[in-house]
Amino acid sequence: MCGIIGYIGNEKAAPILIKGLKNLEYRGYDSAGISTISKNNIIIEKDTGKIDEIEKKINFDSMGGSVGISHCRWATHGNVTKENAHPHTDCTGKISIVHNGIIENFSELKEKLIKKGHKFSSTTDTEVIVHLIEEHYKGSIEEAARNALKEVEGSYALGVICSDEPDKLIAARNESPLIVGIGKNSMLIASDVPAILDYTNKVAYLDDKEIAVLTKDHFKITDLNNNVKNKDVHTIEWAKEAAQKSGYKHFMLKEIYEQPRVITETLNGRIEGGSINIKEELNLSDKELLEINRIIIVACGTSWHAGLAGEFMFEELAKIPAEVEYASEFRYRHPVLDDKTLVIAISQSGETADTLAAMKEAKKQNAMILSICNVKGSTIARGSDSVLYTHAGPEIGVASTKAFTSQLVVLYLLTLYLSKLRNTLNDEKILDLIAHLRKLPLQLESVLSNDNKVKELAELYSDKTNALYLGRGINYPIALEGALKLKEISYIHAEGYPAAEMKHGPIALIDKEMPVVFVAPKDIYTYKKVLGNIEEVKARGGIVIAIATEGDEEIRKKADHIIYIPKNLYTLSSILAVVPLQLLAYHIADKRGCNVDKPRNLAKSVTVE
Numbered sequence: 001m002c003g004i005i006g007y008i009g010n011e012k013a014a015p016i017l018i019k020g021l022k023n024l025e026y027r028g029y030d031s032a033g034i035s036t037i038s039k040n041n042i043i044i045e046k047d048t049g050k051i052d053e054i055e056k057k058i059n060f061d062s063m064g065g066s067v068g069i070s071h072c073r074w075a076t077h078g079n080v081t082k083e084n085a086h087p088h089t090d091c092t093g094k095i096s097i098v099h100n101g102i103i104e105n106f107s108e109l110k111e112k113l114i115k116k117g118h119k120f121s122s123t124t125d126t127e128v129i130v131h132l133i134e135e136h137y138k139g140s141i142e143e144a145a146r147n148a149l150k151e152v153e154g155s156y157a158l159g160v161i162c163s164d165e166p167d168k169l170i171a172a173r174n175e176s177p178l179i180v181g182i183g184k185n186s187m188l189i190a191s192d193v194p195a196i197l198d199y200t201n202k203v204a205y206l207d208d209k210e211i212a213v214l215t216k217d218h219f220k221i222t223d224l225n226n227n228v229k230n231k232d233v234h235t236i237e238w239a240k241e242a243a244q245k246s247g248y249k250h251f252m253l254k255e256i257y258e259q260p261r262v263i264t265e266t267l268n269g270r271i272e273g274g275s276i277n278i279k280e281e282l283n284l285s286d287k288e289l290l291e292i293n294r295i296i297i298v299a300c301g302t303s304w305h306a307g308l309a310g311e312f313m314f315e316e317l318a319k320i321p322a323e324v325e326y327a328s329e330f331r332y333r334h335p336v337l338d339d340k341t342l343v344i345a346i347s348q349s350g351e352t353a354d355t356l357a358a359m360k361e362a363k364k365q366n367a368m369i370l371s372i373c374n375v376k377g378s379t380i381a382r383g384s385d386s387v388l389y390t391h392a393g394p395e396i397g398v399a400s401t402k403a404f405t406s407q408l409v410v411l412y413l414l415t416l417y418l419s420k421l422r423n424t425l426n427d428e429k430i431l432d433l434i435a436h437l438r439k440l441p442l443q444l445e446s447v448l449s450n451d452n453k454v455k456e457l458a459e460l461y462s463d464k465t466n467a468l469y470l471g472r473g474i475n476y477p478i479a480l481e482g483a484l485k486l487k488e489i490s491y492i493h494a495e496g497y498p499a500a501e502m503k504h505g506p507i508a509l510i511d512k513e514m515p516v517v518f519v520a521p522k523d524i525y526t527y528k529k530v531l532g533n534i535e536e537v538k539a540r541g542g543i544v545i546a547i548a549t550e551g552d553e554e555i556r557k558k559a560d561h562i563i564y565i566p567k568n569l570y571t572l573s574s575i576l577a578v579v580p581l582q583l584l585a586y587h588i589a590d591k592r593g594c595n596v597d598k599p600r601n602l603a604k605s606v607t608v609e
């Protein structure tokens with residue numbers, strides 16, 4: 001959803017900006033650009049297309065200067081054109097800005113500015129900001145930016161430079177992510193951590209309606225009324241290699257393969273003998289947790305699927321009524337909450353605007369907010385009463401994989417903690433569940449060792465145009481996730497459905513061209529019924545691919561293809577079952593020549609509503 005990086009220091013800014021943009025390209029990849037101040041002039045290079053291509057066209061000799069800003073775009077207002085690519089400049093050509101967000105009152109501002117004689121060269125909402133800063137400029141870029149932003153409504157993460165003040169870089173944020181990186185004789189701004197890891201692991205977080213003024217060795221953060229805000233400096237623990245492909249063809253494949261290690265990290269220090277050790281992280285007293293009378297989970301996309309699986313866990317094991325809401329729908333349907341409601345916001349990035357908005361609505365109604373996030377210090381994490389981090393490391397592939405499985409594990413840990421607290425499971429049962437949980441990393445290794453079989457399937461079916469994914473109970477969200485993975489990276493139309501619902505409509509779609517993926521590990525609840533659903537598909541000529549429990553010979557006789565996963569408990573087997581679906585989507589998309597890590601129209605972190 002657009003990426004920003006800015007630099008001020010002793011080095012030449014342009015190569016640093018380009019390198020940083022490459023690490024942020026997952027946030028937006030329809031166009032990109034950079035601007036630096038060279039010999040007291042703003043120099044801009046921008047174009048549509050990939051950063052690698054744009055880089056080839058840049059004349060780095062003419063782009064001197066050790067201060068600059070850059071941007072990769074995911075279009076919201078205005079088509080994908082060179083003119084609409086960032087950076088944008090004012091009428092004098094002395095001020096240059098990059099922006100991530102949406103300016104809601106841009107039409108009124110634009111009209112006003114045009115009447116004052118400003119000339120616009122793009123159709124973006126962003127351009128009004130730079131003309132507004134020009135309008136307020138009386139020798140201090142910091143003051144002009146502050147005054148301009150008082151007139152702006154909407155979300156922004158901004159980088160601003162001015163050729164009359166070449167020793168300053170201005171940054172500002174409101175409802176769009178932006179961090180300040182503190183290097184040695186250099187300062188950086190960025191939308192996300194991976195862009196700056198090559199230069200520093202020390203960061204300060206900007207809050208809403210705050211402005212940062214950076215020189216190469218100092219930063220000052222104020223609010224829009226110029227009150228100074230003292231900020232802690234945080235150390236990022238991610239190694240810079242974690243944000244690199246490390247020999248894999250794509251980030252997505254690397255991230256799928258990281259799952260055994262990631263789950264070990266997610267569990268690390270959180271299990272002690274027979275108990276779940278998350279009390280310290282929870283920041284909510286046992287009394288508060290005992291008083292909860294329902295859980296509402298808000299999330300989007302893959303994180304929403306994790307929430308749906310969480311609903312099964314909370315109700316089955318902890319006996320707490322739970323509901324899952326699309327974050328984007330939640331606040332507009334006037335939910336009724338109180339201080340006995342625990343709202344769980346799930347988000348890999350911790351920056352998803354819809355989830356943030358749902359969380360704010362819940363806060364207004366005094367609900368307790370717990371978030372499950374991957375990115376430390378993200379807006380959702382900082383805005384929650386309590387955070388449980390997934391510890392999955394940076395997830396760069398737009399299609400979420402390791403974040404999903406680690407979210408499921410955190411939900412399971414939380415469920416066990418609440419089950420013990422509320423006495424819905426006895427110690428012996430909890431011990432047994434923990435023993436099964438501990439098996440996951442090794443079992444995930446074993447699932448990954450079947451990758452070749454999944455690849456063979458992908459070879460067979462990569463030319464199909466539709467697919468159905470079916471599962472029941474906790475395997476229904478896994479079916480949804482499998483379908484989402486396939487559609488977002490391979491552009492094959494795929495639907496996830498509860499298996500028994502098939503006969504109420506989707507069965508009409510089944511013919512000999514339709515692959516139907518059944519997520520069917522053996523369980524005591526619905527397994528037999530799912531076998532019946534498989535028969536129904538076969539009777540209509542459909543192709544059945546089944547994800548089944550090792551040793552299940554019965555399903556082998558019915559399915560056309562079978563991928564086995566190791567035996568585990570009902571709830572935990574869903575964490576194993578999703579991995580072959582991630583691999584299937586990956587190999588099909590790769591075979592079709594799709595841009596796996598950066599699928600069309602998508603962005604990794606959706607920071608606009």
Ligand code: M6R
Nearest residue numbers: 301302303347348349352399400
């Ligand atoms: O960062 P979040 O978990 O809040 O992101 C939510 C969705 O945008 C995200 O899961 C999206 O659906 C992914 N592309 C799925 O692979």
